[in-house]
Amino acid sequence: MSEPAAKRRKVRKGTRSCWECRRRKIKCEFNADEDAVCVGCVARDSRCVSQEEVVEPAPTPDRRLAQRLGRLEELMEKIVNNTTAAEDPAPQKIPTPSESPATATATATGPASSYAGAGLGDIFDSSAGQMTSLGPGSVGLPSPHAAFPFPSRGTARTAKYHSISRTLHALLPPQQTLYAISQQSPGAKYVLAAFYSQQDQMDGKPEPISSLAQVPEPTSHPALLAKRLLQLAICLQQMPPFFDSSGLCLGKSPAEAMEEWVAVAGRLVTSDDDLVGCLEGLECLILQSFYQSDAGHLRKSWMTSRRALNMGQLMGIDRKTTKTIRSCDPGFDVARQPSPAVLWFRINCCDRYLSLILGLPVGSRDNSMMLTEDPAADEPPSDKLGKVYSVIAGKISDRNNLTGSDAYAMTQSLDMELEQAAKLMTDLWWKPPDMAVCCASSDHCVDDMSVSKIQVRHFSLLILLHLPYLLQDPGQRRFEYNRVMCMQASRDVLVRFLEYRGTFTQAISGRHVDYSALIGAMSLLLGYLGPPLPGHDVQRARDCAMTETVQQKMHEMGALNNDRLCLESAETIRQLLPIVQGPSGTRDERTVHLNIPFLGTVNIHPAPTPPPSTLLPSTGSTPATHATDGGIMSGAPSSLSAFEPVSAHCPYISMDDDVHSSCPGNTTDFTQWPCFTADVEEWALQGVDTTFWSMLNSSIT
Numbered sequence: 001m002s003e004p005a006a007k008r009r010k011v012r013k014g015t016r017s018c019w020e021c022r023r024r025k026i027k028c029e030f031n032a033d034e035d036a037v038c039v040g041c042v043a044r045d046s047r048c049v050s051q052e053e054v055v056e057p058a059p060t061p062d063r064r065l066a067q068r069l070g071r072l073e074e075l076m077e078k079i080v081n082n083t084t085a086a087e088d089p090a091p092q093k094i095p096t097p098s099e100s101p102a103t104a105t106a107t108a109t110g111p112a113s114s115y116a117g118a119g120l121g122d123i124f125d126s127s128a129g130q131m132t133s134l135g136p137g138s139v140g141l142p143s144p145h146a147a148f149p150f151p152s153r154g155t156a157r158t159a160k161y162h163s164i165s166r167t168l169h170a171l172l173p174p175q176q177t178l179y180a181i182s183q184q185s186p187g188a189k190y191v192l193a194a195f196y197s198q199q200d201q202m203d204g205k206p207e208p209i210s211s212l213a214q215v216p217e218p219t220s221h222p223a224l225l226a227k228r229l230l231q232l233a234i235c236l237q238q239m240p241p242f243f244d245s246s247g248l249c250l251g252k253s254p255a256e257a258m259e260e261w262v263a264v265a266g267r268l269v270t271s272d273d274d275l276v277g278c279l280e281g282l283e284c285l286i287l288q289s290f291y292q293s294d295a296g297h298l299r300k301s302w303m304t305s306r307r308a309l310n311m312g313q314l315m316g317i318d319r320k321t322t323k324t325i326r327s328c329d330p331g332f333d334v335a336r337q338p339s340p341a342v343l344w345f346r347i348n349c350c351d352r353y354l355s356l357i358l359g360l361p362v363g364s365r366d367n368s369m370m371l372t373e374d375p376a377a378d379e380p381p382s383d384k385l386g387k388v389y390s391v392i393a394g395k396i397s398d399r400n401n402l403t404g405s406d407a408y409a410m411t412q413s414l415d416m417e418l419e420q421a422a423k424l425m426t427d428l429w430w431k432p433p434d435m436a437v438c439c440a441s442s443d444h445c446v447d448d449m450s451v452s453k454i455q456v457r458h459f460s461l462l463i464l465l466h467l468p469y470l471l472q473d474p475g476q477r478r479f480e481y482n483r484v485m486c487m488q489a490s491r492d493v494l495v496r497f498l499e500y501r502g503t504f505t506q507a508i509s510g511r512h513v514d515y516s517a518l519i520g521a522m523s524l525l526l527g528y529l530g531p532p533l534p535g536h537d538v539q540r541a542r543d544c545a546m547t548e549t550v551q552q553k554m555h556e557m558g559a560l561n562n563d564r565l566c567l568e569s570a571e572t573i574r575q576l577l578p579i580v581q582g583p584s585g586t587r588d589e590r591t592v593h594l595n596i597p598f599l600g601t602v603n604i605h606p607a608p609t610p611p612p613s614t615l616l617p618s619t620g621s622t623p624a625t626h627a628t629d630g631g632i633m634s635g636a637p638s639s640l641s642a643f644e645p646v647s648a649h650c651p652y653i654s655m656d657d658d659v660h661s662s663c664p665g666n667t668t669d670f671t672q673w674p675c676f677t678a679d680v681e682e683w684a685l686q687g688v689d690t691t692f693w694s695m696l697n698s699s700i701t
Contacts, residue, residue, distance in 0.1 A: 169218040185240075186240065212231060234294075279338075286350075349386060355393075370391060392414055396414060432495055466483070496513070518569040528540060
């Protein structure tokens with residue numbers, strides 16, 4: 001008599017929950033009605049089986065049978081390996097993360113797209129499996145236009161990636177909107193050429209602008225869709241001021257649209273290690289960091305660039321031997337492959353400048369980016385200029401950790417390097433661009449905007465280089481050069497700020513120009529605390545008028561855009577203006593009280609004119625021994641955590657003891673500080689002001 005069939009377990013009518021959620025006694029939820037995998041199984045990376053299906057009990061394994069099968073598999077594997085070695089004596093190469101699909105097809109017999117888009121760990125696992133299981137001619141290469149194969153980690157992970165692709169694809173605007181954005185935005189040229197050298201651009205490597213109007217397939221890899229959304233967000237961010245955005249059919253304002261695109265791309269793609277371990281994923285991180293920096297989210301941009309730097313090191317783009325990077329696009333054109341050296345330069349350029357102005361450590365001190373792949377090649381001056389600034393920014397950070405004559409000697413050396421870098425461009429190039437004229441043409445607009453920002457970067461580096469010596473002992477004549485250079489660079493920054501913000505009044509881009517203007521205005525005004533310089537009265541009146549204009553412009557922008565950065569910057573400059581205000585030829589004897597958010601109150605006292613007998617003869621460029629007890633600023637290192645009151649030593653600047661207790665230098669309680677990744681709305685100055693006062697109060701001398 002046969003055994004009765006297993007009785008089917010009863011299921012409540014209309015239920016949709018899976019067996020695994022029922023076993024765990026948790027609620028079974030789905031993101032959408034059409035999803036085949038529940039939220040719990042996606043998170044657990046497990047197989048989702050509905051209760052409508054009968055689950056057969058797993059048979060008891062036979063250990064003896066399993067051992068025999070294992071020995072049989074080992075024997076067959078040895079036979080296959082011996083046969084393969086006899087037919088093809090050349091060893092097969094397992095692809096590495098730095099190889100593109102096209103490069104891998106020349107050295108391996110497996111399909112190039114079988115490991116594209118997988119995580120870094122999946123690349124080696126899946127590739128090794130293909131090399132041992134596929135013989136020559138077993139499987140042909142897939143069509144370059146075939147749908148992208150997602151990593152084979154089970155149905156749950158595949159369903160997750162398909163869900164991300166559908167979500168990103170749904171955010172893309174209509175075709176006519178894409179065309180309008182690509183044709184009208186000066187940023188379209190930038191996002192397509194950002195990862196290529198100037199020589200590569202002249203060779204036609206970047207994609208044409210029309211490619212931005214193409215809508216990727218919904219089945220595309222999430223990194224491809226996220227890259228397109230980030231490109232469009234930057235294009236909207238760089239729109240000229242006269243552009244009418246009402247015809248874009250976005251359903252919301254451009255500012256809201258690009259914030260949504262960047263937020264979704266960051267949440268679903270750039271925060272997932274499995275999705276950024278490819279060329280397009282690394283480009284997404286760089287584009288996101290650029291967008292955040294230009295929008296004023298300096299601390300978030302620093303974290304994104306640092307993540308790109310770490311991912312780039314894992315990919316090996318910092319090595320000279322790396323020539324190509326694996327792409328997740330099956331139809332990727334190898335002829336448009338960007339240079340790993342250019343990607344490494346872009347990442348370091350952003351990381352080093354942000355680290356400098358935020359007072360944070362530099363991620364990498366590798367300066368191999370300065371070396372071209374072909375030493376005989378004539379590198380364009382603009383490329384050389386960007387590389388020099390990246391290297392100098394890292395050296396200034398190193399200089400800030402030195403003291404005494406070593407720090408001063410390095411300062412003078414870096415000043416010479418900046419002077420030599422300026423000679424790479426002509427005198428005509430260094431003139432401030434007329435932004436009102438350049439906006440008449442999209443091509444000229446992006447070029448002049450780039451020139452203006454590079455010029456601001458140059459003069460900002462000069463300010464930060466000489467800032468620790470701005471208010472040093474008046475008796476040390478060698479410091480007069482540092483004060484003059486710092487004040488002149490500040491004037492150059494303010495001139496370009498007024499030109500830039502005279503045309504671009506929307507506070508959604510160019511925020512690093514605003515930060516540089518704040519640093520320049522504070523440096524210029526504080527420079528007048530020192531002894532009078534030749535032509536003091538005339539120049540003082542001009543600087544007073546210019547800083548008042550800058551303060552008014554920032555106040556207008558703050559009121560127009562309800563922007564806290566401009567409002568707080570305008571208020572800071574207003575508190576410092578009494579230093580230069582008043583009748584010409586007289587010194588203002590009032591004490592200025594400057595409130596620094598999250599730091600305290602800085603009291604700025606009038607500087608007495610030193611007697612002529614205390615002035616030392618000029619020593620030229622050779623560093624002289626500094627006075628240990630006559631320095632204006634003393635007793636505090638450059639880091640914020642060691643900012644101490646200097647009222648007992650400094651006749652110019654002091655801090656109130658009653659409010660200084662809230663400074664993190666005297667306590668480890670950071671509860672009163674905002675989140676260290678707070679947006680501009682919550683932390684307008686992002687710590688740029690505290691870094692400024694720390695460098696000004698540095699014990700570097």
